[in-house]
Amino acid sequence: MKGKFNSDDYQTPKWLFDALDKVYRFDLDAACTRESCLAPNGFYFDYGYDALKEQWEKYDRIFVNPPYSKRAGPLSEWVRIMWWTVLFHRKLVVAILPATPNTKWFGYIKGSANVFYPERRIAFNTPDGKPTKSARHDTMIVTWNGHERVINAKLTR
Numbered sequence: 001m002k003g004k005f006n007s008d009d010y011q012t013p014k015w016l017f018d019a020l021d022k023v024y025r026f027d028l029d030a031a032c033t034r035e036s037c038l039a040p041n042g043f044y045f046d047y048g049y050d051a052l053k054e055q056w057e058k059y060d061r062i063f064v065n066p067p068y069s070k071r072a073g074p075l076s077e078w079v080r081i082m083w084w085t086v087l088f089h090r091k092l093v094v095a096i097l098p099a100t101p102n103t104k105w106f107g108y109i110k111g112s113a114n115v116f117y118p119e120r121r122i123a124f125n126t127p128d129g130k131p132t133k134s135a136r137h138d139t140m141i142v143t144w145n146g147h148e149r150v151i152n153a154k155l156t157r
Helices: 014-024 075-089 104-108
Strands: 028-032 042-044 061-064 092-098 113-116 139-144
Touching: 014 061, 014 092, 061 075, 075 092, 075 104, 075 139
Parallel strands: 028 042, 028 061, 061 092
Antiparallel strands: 092 139, 113 139
16 A cells, blocks of 8 residues: 555544544544545645645634645644644644654744643544554644643543
8 A cells, every 4th residue: 555645644533633622622624635535624635635724713723734745835834834823823733743753843833832642642544544554653643722621531442
């Protein structure tokens, strides 16, 4: 299956989104394709759309599992937009990101967000719905806005 799909096309597993949505009740999936949108509204990074140029502040509870390659904008730009949305528009943003604290963009997270590290690597889904073996790297779930609810349940099936 390697090479058949670009990793930017991988999708958030439904069980993971549902667990987070049960707590946060998202009204926007800010980084999806038309086929993979999990929230009631979506900003797309496919078909010529650019989610980074959309008005995120129109929504209150935003879920983001951004593409990790530069094809849809560098990850640092996605993280900066998330941070900006929280800082200047007081919105809730929950993101699934690679656990790489040695990156420059991690500065937007450190001290300004709650971070949850799942016990194991997440197996994302390919566009045809099949789970991958697991992510190539550890993952963290980042919650901005000083939201009082912290994920305290294990996110396992």
